[in-house]
Amino acid sequence: MLNSNIQDRVIRGLMWLSGLLVVAILFIIIAYISLKGISAINLDFIFDLPHRAGKEGGIFSTIISTIYLTLASLIIAVPLGVGSAIHLEEYARRDSFFARLVNLAAETLAGIPSIVFGLFGFVFFVIYLNLGWSVLSGSLTMAIMILPTITRTSQEAILSVPAEYRENSLALGASKWQTISKVVLPSALPGIITGVILSIGRAIGETAALILTAGSSLGMPAGLLDPARTMSVHLYILAMEGISMERAFGTAFLIIVLIVIINYLANLSLRRMSPAGRLQ
Amino acid sequence: MDNLKLKSESIKVYYKDFQALHGVYMNIQANRVTALIGPSGCGKSTFLRTINRLNELIAGTRTEGQIYLDDKPIYDKDLDVVELRKEIGMVFQKPSVFPMSIYENVAYGPRIHGIKKRSQLSEIVEKSLKAANLWNEVNDRLNSPAARLSGGQQQRLVIARVLAVEPQVILMDEPASALDPISTSRLEELISELKKHYTIVIVTHNMQQAARISDYTGFFLNGDLVEFNRTDELFVNPRDKRTEDYITGRFG
Numbered sequence: 001m002l003n004s005n006i007q008d009r010v011i012r013g014l015m016w017l018s019g020l021l022v023v024a025i026l027f028i029i030i031a032y033i034s035l036k037g038i039s040a041i042n043l044d045f046i047f048d049l050p051h052r053a054g055k056e057g058g059i060f061s062t063i064i065s066t067i068y069l070t071l072a073s074l075i076i077a078v079p080l081g082v083g084s085a086i087h088l089e090e091y092a093r094r095d096s097f098f099a100r101l102v103n104l105a106a107e108t109l110a111g112i113p114s115i116v117f118g119l120f121g122f123v124f125f126v127i128y129l130n131l132g133w134s135v136l137s138g139s140l141t142m143a144i145m146i147l148p149t150i151t152r153t154s155q156e157a158i159l160s161v162p163a164e165y166r167e168n169s170l171a172l173g174a175s176k177w178q179t180i181s182k183v184v185l186p187s188a189l190p191g192i193i194t195g196v197i198l199s200i201g202r203a204i205g206e207t208a209a210l211i212l213t214a215g216s217s218l219g220m221p222a223g224l225l226d227p228a229r230t231m232s233v234h235l236y237i238l239a240m241e242g243i244s245m246e247r248a249f250g251t252a253f254l255i256i257v258l259i260v261i262i263n264y265l266a267n268l269s270l271r272r273m274s275p276a277g278r279l280q
Numbered sequence: 281m282d283n284l285k286l287k288s289e290s291i292k293v294y295y296k297d298f299q300a301l302h303g304v305y306m307n308i309q310a311n312r313v314t315a316l317i318g319p320s321g322c323g324k325s326t327f328l329r330t331i332n333r334l335n336e337l338i339a340g341t342r343t344e345g346q347i348y349l350d351d352k353p354i355y356d357k358d359l360d361v362v363e364l365r366k367e368i369g370m371v372f373q374k375p376s377v378f379p380m381s382i383y384e385n386v387a388y389g390p391r392i393h394g395i396k397k398r399s400q401l402s403e404i405v406e407k408s409l410k411a412a413n414l415w416n417e418v419n420d421r422l423n424s425p426a427a428r429l430s431g432g433q434q435q436r437l438v439i440a441r442v443l444a445v446e447p448q449v450i451l452m453d454e455p456a457s458a459l460d461p462i463s464t465s466r467l468e469e470l471i472s473e474l475k476k477h478y479t480i481v482i483v484t485h486n487m488q489q490a491a492r493i494s495d496y497t498g499f500f501l502n503g504d505l506v507e508f509n510r511t512d513e514l515f516v517n518p519r520d521k522r523t524e525d526y527i528t529g530r531f532g
Contacts, residue, residue: 093339164376168438171332172389172445173366182392187379 033252040250050218054234054243059251061220065135065228066258068221069214070203072139073146074196080143081150082192088151089158090180102151110148117145118209126213133215133227141213142206146199153198157191158184190270197266201259207232231255285310285449285479286331291345293326293335300326303345304505306498308449313471313480315494315511317487318526322500324483328451331481332368333361349449366393369442370451374458375434377426382409382418385426385437389445404444412440413470432463436470443474450474452482456489468493487527491515499523 048058084102092099121141131137161184169179185192207230215227216237229237231251238248286308293301301323308314316324329335330343333354347354354364378385386405395401405422409415414436418429426437435455442450452471456464471480471493484490490497491511498508499520507514507523518524 162376164372164374165378167334167337168370168372168376168378168441169388170337171334171365171370171372172392172441173362173364174389174392175362178392182388183378 030256033249033256036246037249037251037253040246041253045247045250046254049220050234053241054218054238054247059231059234059247059254061218062229062231062234062251063254063258065214065221066204066230066232068135069138069142069210069228069230070200072135072224073142073203074199076139076143077146077150077199078196081147081195082154085151085154085158086180086185089155090176090184106148106151109144110152114145114206115208115212117141118212120144121209121213132225133213133217134225135214135221135228136224138210138214138228138230139224141209142203145206145209146202149199149202150192150195153195154188154192157188157195160191161187193266193270197263200262200266204230204255204259204262205232206230207236211236231258282309282312284308285350286481287348288327288330289346289348291327291330291343291347293323293330293344294342295338296340300503301330302503306505306508308479308481309496310479311475311477312495313475313482313493314496314498315490316481316483316498316500317485317490318500318506320485323503324498324500325453327500327505328453328481328483331449331451332365332370334370336361366445367447368449368451369445369447371435371438371442371453371455373454375431375438377429377434377437380426381423382426382429382437383422386440386444389441393445405440408440408444409437411443411474412436413466413473414440430463432459432466435459435463435467439470439474447478449479449481452480454483454485456484456486464489487515499526501526 045058046063047060049061050059051057084106088099088102092102118141121137121144125131125137125140126133129137131140165183165187166179169183170176174182210230210233214230214233216229216233217227218229218234219226221228232255235248235251235255238244238251284307286306288304288306288308290303290305291301292299292303304323304327306314306327316328318324326335331347331354333343335341335343343355345355349364349367353359378388380388383405386408387401390401390404395404406415406419409418414433417433418437426434429437435458439450439455456467459467468489471482474480475495482490482494494511496508497511497514499506499514499518499522501522507518507520509519514523515527518527
């Protein structure tokens, strides 16, 4: 009796410690980066173009490149991912060969390291399709990388929509597609957006695959076929080539800020769009 | 004088290898309430769902036989199921409102059937909510979430949503089983009013309810329609020993 009581307390303490550690690690990283990076941050750093390989000037073109690449990969991957999730959950029979194949593909894709995608993107998009190091090559590669996440989270979101909604809608004389588009997808939207947020995080953080496919040009990309350097790639080059540690930390700080802003906006739209939130 | 609305001929339903119904014949009269009773698993809900062909949603289900709506065979190859379900509405056991406003829930059916004009939709919404005895309780908050209504109100909202499509027949699958006694009696009142304009088929496991609200009753057992008769006849003078045993509470 006493023994199990002590055991209980020890375990509870350990769990508490794990939680504390998670918070502490996050806090320390953010505090450290902010401390080291904030001195580099000013309006010029954010809104000026880089000069002398990033030693001088700002990082504006890399911020725009990051947003550009992220949006382009979402535009490619979201319709495909949500579409395949709708197919798997609403149309395919769960035990069909094709459904199992798609599931297997999504799982396998999710586990492949990004550098492997980068190598494929380099050989296929950059060289074979002759798209060069460009926003397009980078976005296509990134789209393949985030596709499994979007498919999986959309699948789960669609699966969690109560079966009664579908029955009621069909019994009212709605077609299958009307039921999916007007009842199922709106109810699944919060879950789908969660997958999109995760994907944005991954896209912003990606480095290796993008060096191979989008290049590392510091210019402002004007079109889809222009090369681009994202913030993460910039950070990597600044640090690896010893150009400026202070500016690397400044860039890191802005990456974190960008991710926080995106998460906030996504949460906001989530609350707006989800039925419960919109109606309150 | 009763008019035939639905006529079922030798309806058999199979779930994979299991036969759930063994050839059901039933005449359902227009503007009357027909109750289907019987113990769990007897096939009464399965039969109800053959009328709007909802069993087809379950993979591995096979239906044989024919049902006529007026003179229209609903198991005809060329029949448009979507059109059929506009004529035959359904209220389920658990009130399932969509995660939308009260207004949008009722407007859902008319909208998918092509009505776009706001004034026309509002008219339908008001009329349907009034017919479902819900208008007075919700007319000041049509845009608030339907999920905030009580269970009884939700079930009446579901009925309003069905009425908005203007069906001829309304199927109800144990619509009161999740409701408290007061909501149940309001629902029963509503059913008596609705039969003036609609043909109602209701599955219930509550025999008092069947006796109170229905004009005809069918008793199902193990996939057979054991007895079908006017409700007052069936409950007072059951012809089959099994019906008598069931309604006197000897089993089930």
